[in-house]
Amino acid sequence: MSIISVRHVSKAFGKHVVLNDVSLEIEEGKTLVVIGPSGTGKSVLLKHIVGLLKPDKGDVYFDGQCINSLSPRELAATRTHFGFLFQMGALFDSLTNAENVGFPLVEHTKKTPEEIRKIVLEKLAMVGLPNVGNKMPAELSGGQRKRVALARAIAMDPKVILYDEPTTGLDPIRSDVINELILKLQREINVTSIVVTHDMISATKVANRIVMLQGGTLHFDGTAEEIRHSPDPDVQRFVQGRASEEELASLEAK
């Protein structure tokens, strides 16, 4: 059963068309990975799903509700079902890590400070950082910041977690820690995940299904196994990280 439905969504910024009639059904409790070259609208697609951007054409549905036609108040309430891990974490600099993780709970629940403290500790423990609550985000490494941001994203026990390039800028070991966390969250809280990434190791490890965006349209839709054996040359070049003849020729051009 699909929890999110993207129907014929198109989006342009000025004359630049980023998404062109994209349709996608996302199944509950599964992990969908969105891959594709830079600038093909992967992050734009994520922002449409959570209502940060409105499509020029088409609709996005979450649990049967059309996201792009909700009032600001309804949208704010619906967003509590989402967790979003931003590329650089987007932790609030002026708050401690514990305050960051507790932020959505303070905003949207009537829990006591003691209850919030317990949940914060539990979520920080889930991401393997039980002792950083009193530190500021600036005192953490890039990988630790992403894990705290992930703890914040799961603070409200969301139905869906959106990951925007979760392993970018991390070394392979830290990347694998994030991948294991994504798998752990799916296993333990049966969350639906949408992961935007360039990292094929990460994509094949966490995905139940992979889609590839290219030129604003869906170019591939299948499992990790299917993408490995895809006959499509563009898909294979992306999977293997190989530049095209034209791209190599442009390096030679004077």
Added chain:
Amino acid sequence: MPISLIENVGRRTNNTLAVFGDFFTFCGQVFTWLVATFFRGKTWRQVLPQMYDVGVRSVPVIAVTGAFIGMVMAIESYTQFKSIGQEERMGSIINLSVVKQIGPVLAAVMLAGRIGGALTAELGTMNVTEQLDALRVMGADPIGYLVVPRFIACVLLTPILTIYSDILGVLGGYLVAVKGFGIPAAPYWAFSDHAIDTWQVMEGIWKSIFFGAAIGMISCYKGFTCGSGASGVGRACTESFVNSFLTIMVMNFFFAKLLHDLYEAIYGVRSVFS
């Protein structure tokens, strides 16, 4: 050639109007959130740290500005008043200028530089590091959460800092005129008292509320709309100060004209030399 010229003028006019439209939409959203959240304890808990930043941390710069305005006014006016044997009347001009015009305007300009730049840099950095989007995703509106407390702090504290600047300006003028040039204190204060009534003092304070509102609104707007990267934030900070400065100057002219005409209509002409 004439067509491309018309096209350019048209495009620029269009862009300028679009920016004004954006800004006034932003102001509308701020006022909507202000009304919706004004009586919430959570809003005021966020206002207090902003008041510390805007108010307490601005005290030294406002103190120095205010005191030196008064002292410089005393130095500049002493020679002229002495040449006509009226140096005892110096207080009227120094203190009137300080409380009515120079004090509020320079205090506001200093605050535009200190607070405006800091607010734009803070919100701009939050913008380019996706912290504003993070707030939206967590169902918290960044205008209600970030702008409203900062706006309230600017509106409440600019007049208080202006009063502080006025007091130090008056003291600075007194020190130079009475203690420095040896003008007798009694006539210095008597002429000041004759020239300045409650209206004049309130005029400066009244204006400063609007100056504070303009600083808060412009600096937050510039932070919210800054371009990407460090250069985008830097440019936004510069624009924030320049736009706040120009707005203060233009507003001051209209306030001066409006309040001057209103005063004359109610009380008639008041001469400092009578």
